[in-house]
Amino acid sequence: MSQIALRRVSKSFGSVAVCRDIDLDIAAGEFVTLLGSSGCGKTTTLNMIAGLEDCSQGDILMDGRRVNALSPVERDVAMVFQNYALYPHMTVADNIGFTLRMRRLGREDIRRRVEAVAASLELSHVLARLPSQLSGGQQQRVAIGRALVREPRIFLFDEPFSNLDASLRVRMRAEVKELHQRLGVTSIFVTHDQEEAMSISDRIAVMHQGRVEQMGTPQDIYARPATRYVARFIGNPQVEPVTGVIEAGMVIRLGAIGLPLPSRHAHLPVGHKVDIAIRPEHVRLGEQGIPASVRLVQPVGPTTHVTLDCGGHLLVASVPGFLQVAPGTAVRFELDPDQLLIFDHETGRRL
Known part of the structure; x- marks a missing residue:
């Protein structure tokens, strides 16, 4: 050796x-x-x-x-x-x-x-x-x-x-x-x-x-x-980071949608541009939360990958078992802010 x-x-x-x-x-x-x-x-x-x-x-x-x-x-x-x-x-x-x-x-x-x-x-x-x-x-x-x-x-x-x-x-x-x-x-x-x-x-x-x-x-x-590149390259299905802006009150603004900013990033200044991503297993479909519509449904054996359109931003939820839902169906989802992957928009480095 x-x-x-x-x-x-x-x-x-x-x-x-x-x-x-x-x-x-x-x-x-x-x-x-x-x-x-x-x-x-x-x-x-x-x-x-x-x-x-x-x-x-x-x-x-x-x-x-x-x-x-x-x-x-x-x-x-x-x-x-x-x-x-x-x-x-x-x-x-x-x-x-x-x-x-x-x-x-x-x-x-x-x-x-x-x-x-x-x-x-x-x-x-x-x-x-x-x-x-x-x-x-x-x-x-x-x-x-x-x-x-x-x-x-x-x-x-x-x-x-x-x-x-x-x-x-x-x-x-x-x-x-x-x-x-x-x-x-x-x-x-x-x-x-x-x-x-x-x-x-x-x-x-x-x-x-x-x-x-x-x-x-x-x-x-x-x-x-x-880095943002590693986040996209590793994982199946692939995550697609989306760009947002830090607002007062510890919120990341994505168009009309506001996501809570994890407390570990409370030091980021208002107006700072970031890219955020979340792994599919941390997106939970339910009766409450952020509104979205179903874009694509992909059964892959023990799980179903559901692509969601959230105000023009796409993200994927990995749902246990086989889920039958038609494209275009209105749904809601929740996510844990602590599971958000947040990257500097300019450098691509994780914050």
């Missing part, structure tokens, strides 16, 4: 800055996910940690040692790619043991280690098959096995499940999480899927426009987003 640190790491391709002043600290044995939309710099960051890309500036440290000039082999990292990168003419056993043969280990030692890894990944019965004879999930496990058999200090995963169907993705998440719990190897996982990141990570680094917007546990990032 290795501790990893990035210190003001940046990467530019020509005049295009892809990563900017990234600072990360990853503890030995931790599972950290780099999460963000396409083009945010997460894969480039992973490649710099792996040694596949050079830093334009900054330092990458492993166990306190600067490794900028070291190759991937010298860094002792193993990477699992999006496209599996299996050799189509080799059997599963040969694919898993390839790196060991390159190291010139003895045949019996290779066989023993390959069989042990295959057993841990439930691949023992397919060791003689070619990749084309495997399912997508089996191919992905072979790719993981090839990395695992090296016994590296660091695992790097670059969107490894993006080519799998939804149900298989869920199963593979569980397998990777169980694998990490069993081995405890420092792991960095890249994905654009926030549900995936929330389900497997010890901590998540949310990236946006080449920077780390926030790093924290899944619970912290969901409940206490540091």
